[in-house]
Amino acid sequence: MRTVIKLALSITAAALAACTRTAPRAGAEAGISPAPTLEEAVVSTDAGTLGIGAAAGERDSEAARAKRAALVRSIAARGYLRSERVIDAMNRVPRHLFVPDAPLSEAYGDYPLGIGSGQTISQPTVVGEMTEALELRGPERVLEIGTGSGYQAAILSVLAREVYTIEIVRELGERAEKRLRDLGYANVQVRVGDGYAGWPEQAPFDRIILTAAPPQVPQALLDQLADGGVLVAPVGEENTTQELLRIRKKGGKLTRESLSDVRFVPMVPGHR
Numbered sequence: 001m002r003t004v005i006k007l008a009l010s011i012t013a014a015a016l017a018a019c020t021r022t023a024p025r026a027g028a029e030a031g032i033s034p035a036p037t038l039e040e041a042v043v044s045t046d047a048g049t050l051g052i053g054a055a056a057g058e059r060d061s062e063a064a065r066a067k068r069a070a071l072v073r074s075i076a077a078r079g080y081l082r083s084e085r086v087i088d089a090m091n092r093v094p095r096h097l098f099v100p101d102a103p104l105s106e107a108y109g110d111y112p113l114g115i116g117s118g119q120t121i122s123q124p125t126v127v128g129e130m131t132e133a134l135e136l137r138g139p140e141r142v143l144e145i146g147t148g149s150g151y152q153a154a155i156l157s158v159l160a161r162e163v164y165t166i167e168i169v170r171e172l173g174e175r176a177e178k179r180l181r182d183l184g185y186a187n188v189q190v191r192v193g194d195g196y197a198g199w200p201e202q203a204p205f206d207r208i209i210l211t212a213a214p215p216q217v218p219q220a221l222l223d224q225l226a227d228g229g230v231l232v233a234p235v236g237e238e239n240t241t242q243e244l245l246r247i248r249k250k251g252g253k254l255t256r257e258s259l260s261d262v263r264f265v266p267m268v269p270g271h272r
């Protein structure tokens, strides 16, 4: 199963080798606690009945749905998707509408793709793994750092109550905001700004996800994590293998868990 990932990556241009999973470490998966079962996932938000992403559904196609289902099945078969809710979200959100210049075969390949401004939409396996790690049940308010194409935000949008996402590259942020609005992901708010500062006006957040890698988890984000909250982030220097960390806050105390080795674009410092 591991070879499949490497094969998929080897056909990707080196410049796009970001937001990917690197070769798994021994025992990397062992630290991941089980995602909620369908029974546990009693949700106050039902994306279907709320019409979240309804316009995306209308713009979807049979061909895209089939390719997406095959991709999702292969990610699940490799053990990165375990909860019905996340599988459903990945099946529901049309990734190809977030990479409009890519042919369907690329939009549903398991590798990152360029989205302009030197940035990438993450490898689907990594999106699945990180989304599972967040343990979303439905009522959460989520902060994402690194909006990029808006794809991860759309996935979060169908799994949580409210999504706040920050992008430092204005052009990407504005494009993603328009796309998310047009596709009907109405519970997502996009801000163009520096993710290192978080979004204090909307804090605290039940979940925080970073899709760009800082050298260390920014203190402002740890401060903006609610008690009982979970933060998932790739952490490490640029051009090295980074650690995918999950941090839990309980009674004001932080515990950290290393989930796997990944490779992300760097979280760049903003102008302050």
Ligand code: SAH
Binding pocket: 019, 115, 119, 120, 121, 122, 145, 146, 147, 148, 149, 150, 151, 152, 153, 166, 167, 168, 169, 172, 193, 194, 195, 196, 211, 212, 265, 266, 267, 268, 269, 270
């Ligand atoms: N989640 C995205 C992919 C993210 S790629 C998707 O689903 O498409 C990482 C993104 O983080 C890039 O768009 C990059 O511009 C952004 N980024 C990098 N440093 C940042 C910072 N300090 N604050 C906010 N966004 C940042």
